[in-house]
Amino acid sequence: MHRIRKTIHRYCAALMMVAGLVPAATGARAAVPNVWGFAYVDALAGPPPAAHQGLSPAGVITSAWTLPNLVEVTFPTIPLTDGVVHVTAVSPKPEWCQVAKWGPGAPGLSVQVRCYKYGGAPVFVPFTIVYEQSSGTLSPPEAVAYLYYDGASVASSYNSTAGVNSVAAGPVGVWTVTLPGLPTTPTGNLQVTAVDPAQPARCKVGNWTPSAAGQVVEVRCFDATSKPLKTGWTLSYTRQRAITGGAKPPKYFAYTMDESPTTPGPYPPSSAWSYNSSSGPNTVQDALPFRWVRFPxxxxxxxxxxxxAFGPGPEYCQLGGLWSVSGAIVDVNKVACFNGTAFTKQRTFVTYTSAT
Incomplete structure (x- = not known):
């Protein structure tokens, strides 16, 4: 049924492209997103704060609480339901958020998000959410790829080199993702989110081993008490592009990996996985019990x-509080990682984007 729905969506997208509603691929820079949206959801109902929501085509995102831990976020101008969604909890406690599902809304695209305490108790937690859907190709060094794995097969996929992304299942809770045609070294940024409507689930980057085949990423998922779990998930890869898939616009975006979380810092991570569209030197340092990422x-x-989070264990990472912007400097000064219910040092991927 999902594959039939997916075919219908692609057919509708093709009709929209013919009608001029979705930009067609027109050259080396054509891999801009067709549609995208993001928001910081901090209330049970109503529009998220204007300072932290963006949408293309333009519109006003809304959210609504429908069950004890189910929040429905509506992107009213987005007609497609493939693409990918990522969410990040914003809490200093051992809690997380995951995507339950997404599909047609009234109007636009509806994404359902569930949040849990460690151990599995449902809870409302503020969270950030981003959605994007892309097409076309890109010339190096810029690159974008994503896929949605529904627990059994690849349900949505994109690669800016026109390569065919693939997933190989390993032991329970472990998958190997191959994104062909992309750089054969560890460069760029990764984001992973669990997708499960029925049970608590957390997913992360377990390993990152690019090869001649392209970018090779291990995804690991865990249940409410850190046991390996078979579930669905989304993965995005970007290089010199925003998490929304675009560049110029947005002119202002950055990403980095905290490659050495035990280093007090501030230190500049390797340029292989740290990028700033304004050429500023990204830095990471302690802000105990958190880590502080600065994007100038x-x-x-x-x-x-x-x-x-990045690593083979059950550790998970999120935002311990809202970031701040002052004088064009972004301070993500509360990156929080947990092992069970305890704070821990953990490698992380952090990505920032403006709508501009």
Whole structure:
């Protein structure tokens, strides 16, 4: 049924492209997103703060609480339902958020998000959310790829080199993703989010081993008490592009990996996985019990931040509080990581984008 629905969506997208509603691929820079949206959802109902929501085509995002831990976010101008969604909890406690599902809304695109405490108790937690859907190709060094794995097969996929992304299942809770045609070294940024409508689930980057095949990423997922779990998930890869898939616009975006979380800092991560569209030197340092990521020169509202943990264990990472923007400097000064219910040092991928 999902594949039939997906075919219908692609057919509708093709009709929209013919009608001029979705930009067609027109050259080396054609891999801009067809549609995208992001928001910081901090209330049970109503529009998210204007300073932290962006949408293309333009519109006003809304959210509504429908169950004890189910929030429905509506992107009213987005007609497609493939693409990918990522969410990041904003809490200093051992909690997380995951995507339950997404599909047609009234109007536009509806994304359902669930949040949990460690152990599995449902809870409302503020969160950031980003959605994007892309087409076309890109010339290096810029690159974008994503896929949605529904627990059994690839349900949505995109690669800016026109390569065919693939997933190989390993032991329970472990998958190997191959994104062909992309750089054969560890460069760029990754984001991973669990997708499960029925049970608590957390997903992360377990390993990153690019090869001649392209970018090779291991995804690991865990249940409410850190046991390996078979579930669905989304993955995005970007290089010199925003998490929304675009560049110029947005002119202001950055990403980095905290490659050395035990280093007090401030230190500049390797340029292989740290990029700033304004050429500023991204830095990472302690802000105990959190980590502090600074992106200079790109702070323009409205904006979005996403965080994903990196490593083979059950540790998970999020935003311990809202980031700040002052004088074009972005301070993501509360990156929080947990092992069970305890704070821990953990490698993380952090990505920032403006809508501008």
């Amino acid at each position: 020169g790109v702070g323009v509202l409205p904006d979005d931040v996403q965080v994903t």
